[in-house]
Amino acid sequence: MARLRQVAAAEGLPFGERRMTYNSRLAQELGKWAESQGKRDEFHMAVFRAYFGEGKNIGKIPVLIDIARSVGLSDKEAQAVLEERTFKEAVDSDWHRSYLMGITGVPTFVINKQGVVGAQPYEVLELLMKAANVKKRQPDQ
16 A cells, blocks of 8 residues: 555555445446546546545445546436446456456556556556557657
């Protein structure tokens, strides 16, 4: 936790005193829906802030609906997605693919079958990108 707190502080990310670990399965399913609505990054950042910064239980439907609403998504649609488990199969597929790839922790970064697991320093991720011949993006892109 100390390392995560240090990394979060260095990156300006919220990281409060979390006393419980909550099941993120429904958040993953709603995240898939948010992605289909063009709100992937906004939703994931809002869930991160709620869970790590505020200690909210992201396994609870009302909490997830509030998060969806906070990034401009329909609360009624979010509720339907969660109650009907609309994106369950998509998340199951992601989990299965992760299992087949041997992924055992989060975050995991994989490019061209090379990867690193866990919260990594910038330099480690930069080496992974360079090994995959990924060009550094310019600030205005």
